[in-house]
Amino acid sequence: MILQGKTILIANISGKRSTGWGIAQSLSKQGARIAYTYQNERFGTEVRSLFSPLDSIDVGECDVTSDDDIKKLFDRLGSEVDALDGLIHTPAFAKQEDLTGNFVDTSRDGFKLALDISCYSLIALCKGALPLLGVNGGAVTALTYIGGERAVKNYNVMGVAKAALESSVRYLAADLGPKKIRVNAISAGPMRTLAARGLKDFMVMYELTKEKAPLRCNIDPTDVGNTAVYLCSEWAKGVTGEIVHVDSGYHMIGI
Numbered sequence: 001m002i003l004q005g006k007t008i009l010i011a012n013i014s015g016k017r018s019t020g021w022g023i024a025q026s027l028s029k030q031g032a033r034i035a036y037t038y039q040n041e042r043f044g045t046e047v048r049s050l051f052s053p054l055d056s057i058d059v060g061e062c063d064v065t066s067d068d069d070i071k072k073l074f075d076r077l078g079s080e081v082d083a084l085d086g087l088i089h090t091p092a093f094a095k096q097e098d099l100t101g102n103f104v105d106t107s108r109d110g111f112k113l114a115l116d117i118s119c120y121s122l123i124a125l126c127k128g129a130l131p132l133l134g135v136n137g138g139a140v141t142a143l144t145y146i147g148g149e150r151a152v153k154n155y156n157v158m159g160v161a162k163a164a165l166e167s168s169v170r171y172l173a174a175d176l177g178p179k180k181i182r183v184n185a186i187s188a189g190p191m192r193t194l195a196a197r198g199l200k201d202f203m204v205m206y207e208l209t210k211e212k213a214p215l216r217c218n219i220d221p222t223d224v225g226n227t228a229v230y231l232c233s234e235w236a237k238g239v240t241g242e243i244v245h246v247d248s249g250y251h252m253i254g255i
Contacts, residue, residue, distance in 0.1 A: 001031030008086035022221020064121035083135035118161035137180025173241035189247030214249035
């Protein structure tokens with residue numbers, strides 16, 4: 001098992017229909033001990049029950065828009081472990097009204113909220129994790145989507161947030177590289193997750209990808225999880241600042 005003895009934090013998991021849970025299962029199968037957070041107690045009961053059979057650490061609730069919450073998160077984690085080997089960033093959110101209609105109508109408050117939760121939280125979590133990640137070095141992995149590279153209908157402000165996230169990955173990789181901390185992102189194809197429910201006409205996008213992608217299939221959270229295993233392992237010790245596409249090849253074709 002290539003992650004035996006490693007401790008990896010996943011923030012924030014929303015439940016069994018989340019990409020974060022798919023990643024957690026793949027990491028656990030390869031021997032990792034998983035520390036996990038959730039946004040609030042509304043998700044906590046389900047998330048704790050999912051992790052109860054695994055070697056895991058419940059680090060509790062964390063509002064990633066709060067620097068105080070992030071500090072408390074790493075204070076709690078630091079009381080459990082001496083070092084952290086990986087950080088998986090999953091938070092992403094935009095107001096429903098900013099995901100439909102015209103992008104030009106995006107509200108100022110909605111723009112700030114989407115960028116704060118979906119992008120700045122990566123920076124804030126990396127900063128908070130530094131005392132633990134810096135002990136032995138480690139791997140940070142964020143989740144993104146092709147809407148950060150191209151204009152995707154009904155993705156709107158989230159696409160802008162993902163573009164900022166991908167740029168942040170490169171800057172963080174350059175900044176943290178001397179500490180032997182690698183920073184990458186996985187650009188996943190559409191999956192039938194809880195988050196996907198918030199996208200108008202999601203099933204149209206889902207079926208189009210299946211029809212047009214070179215591999216003629218959609219991916220699932222296990223595909224993303226297995227890629228996360230690679231990025232968190234020594235097999236990827238020379239890889240940083242990359243956006244790894246896991247979308248059956250959809251990103252490379254012209255439609």
